Amino acid sequence: MDLRIEITYKTPKGIETTLSSEEMEEGKALMIAEDLERTGRTKNLTFIDSDAHTWTIKELKKYMKGIQTEPHHITVYFDGGFDRETRKSGLGIAIYYEQNGKSYRLRKNALVDELGTNNEAEYAALHLALKELELLGVRHLPAKFVGDSQVVINQLSGEWPCYEQELNKWADRIENKLEQLDVKPDYEFVSRKGNKEADHLATQALKEIEVEGTVEIS
Structure with a gap:
């Protein structure tokens, strides 16, 4: 905060x-x-x-x-990639947080096949991150969400309108989950270079390399 x-x-x-x-x-x-x-x-x-x-x-x-005993000072990096040939999407997230005086990093990716565009994959990656925050027990706290998709960041922050029906559905899912968790979002757009960790996780997912784990960081 x-x-x-x-x-x-x-x-x-x-x-x-x-x-x-x-x-x-x-x-x-x-x-x-x-x-x-x-x-x-x-x-x-x-x-x-x-x-x-x-x-x-x-x-x-x-x-x-x-x-102190709950995850706090939360920063979420998310990225989604869509392969037009295979019609599959790779989702990647990296969540940084503090708990009990220590710092942690959670990384996870997922390969999904029910999406149709890269923008949907970006939204799905952010939704995946919210589900992980829920599993961590995050409630009633602010969180920063960092991504390299201008579409997602600007639509969710209210800077751009959202006319596509599927993206509107994703935006509604995300806003409903944020409301359910009582998490106040702070959205930040970065270049792809500034989001390389989540980008790499999404690429690994498309290569069917599964990554999931939490480590303590100094």
Whole structure:
């Protein structure tokens, strides 16, 4: 969860002003806020999230303690590829997350044959990632979804309209799953080079090389 800090700051001569920070990850925001409080010249310190909800230091600490045993700080890379000759699709996902003070990477791919276009494969890969988040027990948390499909990223973020019936169905499936999990998505478009891990997993799936596993990373 990204937050910004808002405080009233008082100089040694008694001049007051309200200051607001840039948005940052909650752990960094808490460290900076506690450091500001140690100066003894701040009051009305609050955190404001992207939904404009306000948090006190006590509330933020309670939230951070509560999510430590659950997967959090989640980033999902997804990619889908469609082979016109075989009419098969390869799906690839890489999920990075933290849990109990450690960092993990989950990788998975799948070979499917019920899709008809590359765009459908991209949507299906993202849907596969959501099903994995559900299996991990992810609930009521933000997550970043990174892909190299402008169609999927821009349609889901509302930047582009979706006129194709099949893609609309996929978009509905994804939005319904996000609502069910109460996961707030943050979509990010990257180049294919920036999505090479998920791309490689999707390519391996098309070659019928199955990959599935979770490892701890440093």
